[in-house]
Amino acid sequence: MAMVTLSEVARHAGVSLATASRVLNGSARTPAADIADRVRAAATTLGYVPNAQAQALARSSTSLIGLVVHDIADEYFASIAKGVQRVAADRDRQLLLAVAGSIHSAAPEVDRAVTAFAAHRTDAIILAGSRTAATDAVRSRLEAYQGRGGRVVTVGQSWVPGAAAVRIANREGMAELVAELAADGQRRFAYLTGPDAALATVDDRLAGYLDGIVATGAESVALIRGEFSMAGGHECGQRLLEQLTSTRRRPVTVLAGNDVMALGAASAFAEAGLRIGLDIKVAGFDDIGVLTHLSPGLTTYRLPLGEIGGLAAELAMDPELPDPAPVTGEVIRRASA
Incomplete structure (x- = not known):
């Protein structure tokens, strides 16, 4: 089936090709309302589909x-x-x-x-x-x-x-998260973060964590870098457990630079037989949608993404x-x- 052309619409509406173009391609120069209505009605009757490039030229915008x-x-x-x-x-x-x-x-x-x-x-x-x-x-x-x-x-x-x-406000948000947890009696923290210098988000949230540690006088027992992903969080969680086991420095609250890292770490802790929220505490950042389906629920800093x-x-x-x-x-x- 052949495509309906603008010329056919113009003939059907009884107007010039230029007038039909101004109406259907969104030009600032539009004819009288009754003529415009007649052109649009003709386009609907014939099943005309406007040309995107022509519209862009007429409007000086592609939308x-x-x-x-x-x-x-x-x-x-x-x-x-x-x-x-x-x-x-x-x-x-x-x-x-x-x-x-x-x-x-x-x-x-x-x-x-x-x-x-x-x-x-x-x-x-x-x-x-x-x-x-x-x-x-x-x-x-x-x-x-x-x-x-x-x-x-x-x-x-x-x-x-x-x-x-x-x-x-990634830095301020992470500092606020540390402060609230510290005020609740959680005084020993570990931090899992993404690769160095890849994301400003990674650096800002790490800076906020350190700000929070200094402001509250809490203890930071570990800082571990990995991929900013669930797999990266799982690997970081395993490395953290090895470190904590060798130094016997539990309990600890584990903060992660985002929720998916926190979920990966929590999985590693659960595989090791630890009860999340009891034997070891975990928190993330962002409040992604999947968190509403998890048990136990993940403490986090919610951003209106x-x-x-x-x-x-x-x-x-x-x-x-x-x-x-x-x-x-x-x-x-x-x-x-």
């Missing part, structure tokens, strides 16, 4: 937003992406998604994503990602994109000159908006700590 994340299967990034999608859809924008993969070598993949989004003439690019992406080459490409009228928004940190940013994504989308669509204040959350106490 496309590009989003770069590292792992869409990770609930942290998935929740942010859902927030972006929700707000974008409310404003009749379409979301293009790129997954940059490893946080250790993100720059080439982020560079390819930015190049692809620029080729698709997206109105904005949102970056929720790692510090390793912040190379001179990626910055230069993003600055060139902004120079052509594109909007850039970063999530979690600000590393692109001239870009908008949704900052997250969907709201963070929504704020990024608002900044992407409205260049007049100022950057918001750093996003904060709240401590959520459950049975694990």
Whole structure:
């Protein structure tokens, strides 16, 4: 079946091709309401589908937003992406998604994503990602994109000159978590964190943990690095148990740099026969959705991840908006700590 053309719609409505184009492609120059209604009715009757490229030319906008994340299967990034999608859809924008993969070598993949989004003439690019992406080459490409009228928004940190940013109070949140647990009588802590210098989130939360230890006078008995994942948390948990067993330094409250690391560590502790919340305490950070289905429940610091994504989308669509204040959350106490 042949596609209906704009010329056929114009003939059916009894208007010129230019008039039909202005109505259906979203030009600022629109004809009288009765003529516009006649054109839209003709398009509906004939089953006409507007051409996206023609609409973009007429509007000087593609209504496309590009989003770069590292792992869409990770609930942290998935929740942010859902927030972006929700707000974008409310404003009749379409979301293009790129997954940059490893946080250790993100720059080439982020560079390819930015190049692809620029080729698709997206109105904005949102970056929720790692510090390793912040190379001179990626910055230069993003600055060139902004120079052509594109909007850039970063999530979690600000590393692109001239870009908008949704900052997250990761350091303050982790310090608050330590303070609340210490005030509850938990005085000996171990910390499981991600790889060094890969994510600003990793460094900020570690700094917050150390701030909390200093402020409360609590004891930090171990600091172990691993992958910022459930498998990484499991491995870190096993290494921590070996260390605690050799020094006989239990009980301890184990804090992890995110919830998935905490879940991996809790699995390692359970495999060793320890009762979570009794023999050893565990807490995470983010409050990802899967936590509502766990028993015992995981104590964590809840970030409004969907709201963070929504704020990024608002900044992407409205260049007049100022950057918001750093996003904060709240401590959520459950049975694990």
